[in-house]
Amino acid sequence: MAGDQEPPRPTAHAPQRTHRSGCHRRSWGGLDRQLWQRFAIYTGFSNILNLSDYFLSWLFAIFLLTNPVQVALYSVGTALVRQANGLLYRPLVGIQVPLFTRVRGGDADLTTTYAAVGRILVLILVPGGAGLMLLAYDLILVQYPQYLGAALVVWLLTPALFLETFLSSAQIILQVYERYRLLLISRLPTLLVLPVMLWAAPRYGLVGAALTVGGGRVLIGLTAAWLAQREFQLSYSWAFFGRVALATGAMSAAVWALRSLAGLGDTGSSIAERLQAAGVLLLIMLIGVLVFGVVLRLLGGIEASDRTWLRENRVPLGKWLARVL
Known part of the structure; x- marks a missing residue:
C-alpha cells in the first residue's frame, strides 16, 4: 500500500489504455x-479503528462529565499529556508503516525490526513520561494556574497513554500484514470498557x-500486542529496557531534587514570575535529559x-543521538 510514491509515467513501449465495455475487468489508475x-478493506478497517478510538478518547469522556469545572480540568490535563506524547513520538511519525511495509516485502527481518522500533520507543517514552x-x-502552574486540579488527570493518563503508544507498533504490523480478523479481535475490549x-x-x-x-486503551494495546506476538513471534529487548529504567530512575531523582530546591510552588500569578518559573523548569528538564543520557x-x-539505524534513516537528530548514546 505504501509502495510507489510517484504515479506511473507513460513510455513509448507502454500500451494505450482502451475502454472496454461490460464484462471486462477495469483498471483504475493503473491498479x-x-x-x-x-x-477498500484497509480503508474500512481504518475507519473502524478510528471509531473505536473515538469512544475511548478525551472528546467522548468530556461528553460524559456533567460538571463544567471537571470538563475544563479534564481538557487541560489531557491536552498536556497528548502534546507531550505527540512531541516525543514525532520522530517516528510516518516511519513505521513504510518501514514495516518494506519488511513485508523482504527487505529485513520482522522480529529484528520490531525489536529495534520497540527500543527506540522505550528510549523516548519512558524518560519522557516520567519527567512529565x-x-x-x-x-x-506556569501555564494555567487556575487549573491546578488537572495535574491529577496527567498523573493518571500519562502511564496509560504512553504505554499505549509503545504498544501501537503491534497494531501497525497487523494492519500492514492485513490481519484484519486479529485487528477486529483486538478492538473487542472496547465493548467491555464502554x-x-x-x-x-x-x-x-x-x-x-x-x-x-487510559485502562481501555492499554487493554486494546495489550490485546493487539499479544495477538501479533502469537502470529509473528515478535521479541522485546528486555535488557535494554532495564538499562533505560535505571537511567530513568537516576533522572527522576535528579529532577525531583532540583524541583524541591527550586521552590516553584511559591510562583506568583504575574506574567514575569511565571516566565521566570518557566525558565527554571526548562533548565531542570535539560539537566534531567543530561543525567539520563550520561547514566544510559x-x-x-x-x-x-x-x-x-539512526544514522541511515531520516530521524530528527538521528546522527547526533547515535553518537551521544
Whole structure:
C-alpha cells in the first residue's frame, strides 16, 4: 500500500489504455480490481479503528462529565499529556508503516525490526513520561494556574497513554500484514470498557473518566500486542529496557531534587514570575535529559544496530543521538 510514491509515467513501449465495455475487468489508475479491493478493506478497517478510538478518547469522556469545572480540568490535563506524547513520538511519525511495509516485502527481518522500533520507543517514552509526571503540577502552574486540579488527570493518563503508544507498533504490523480478523479481535475490549465508562465517568468524575479511557486503551494495546506476538513471534529487548529504567530512575531523582530546591510552588500569578518559573523548569528538564543520557551511556548505551539505524534513516537528530548514546 505504501509502495510507489510517484504515479506511473507513460513510455513509448507502454500500451494505450482502451475502454472496454461490460464484462471486462477495469483498471483504475493503473491498479487492478484486486488491489482496489484490498485498499477498500484497509480503508474500512481504518475507519473502524478510528471509531473505536473515538469512544475511548478525551472528546467522548468530556461528553460524559456533567460538571463544567471537571470538563475544563479534564481538557487541560489531557491536552498536556497528548502534546507531550505527540512531541516525543514525532520522530517516528510516518516511519513505521513504510518501514514495516518494506519488511513485508523482504527487505529485513520482522522480529529484528520490531525489536529495534520497540527500543527506540522505550528510549523516548519512558524518560519522557516520567519527567512529565514529575513536573505536571509545575507545568500547569506556569501555564494555567487556575487549573491546578488537572495535574491529577496527567498523573493518571500519562502511564496509560504512553504505554499505549509503545504498544501501537503491534497494531501497525497487523494492519500492514492485513490481519484484519486479529485487528477486529483486538478492538473487542472496547465493548467491555464502554459500559464501564458510561457508568464510571458521571459518578467518579475526573478519576472515573481518566481510568476508563487510559485502562481501555492499554487493554486494546495489550490485546493487539499479544495477538501479533502469537502470529509473528515478535521479541522485546528486555535488557535494554532495564538499562533505560535505571537511567530513568537516576533522572527522576535528579529532577525531583532540583524541583524541591527550586521552590516553584511559591510562583506568583504575574506574567514575569511565571516566565521566570518557566525558565527554571526548562533548565531542570535539560539537566534531567543530561543525567539520563550520561547514566544510559555508562550502562552501555543503545545497541550497535540502533546506532546504524539512526544514522541511515531520516530521524530528527538521528546522527547526533547515535553518537551521544
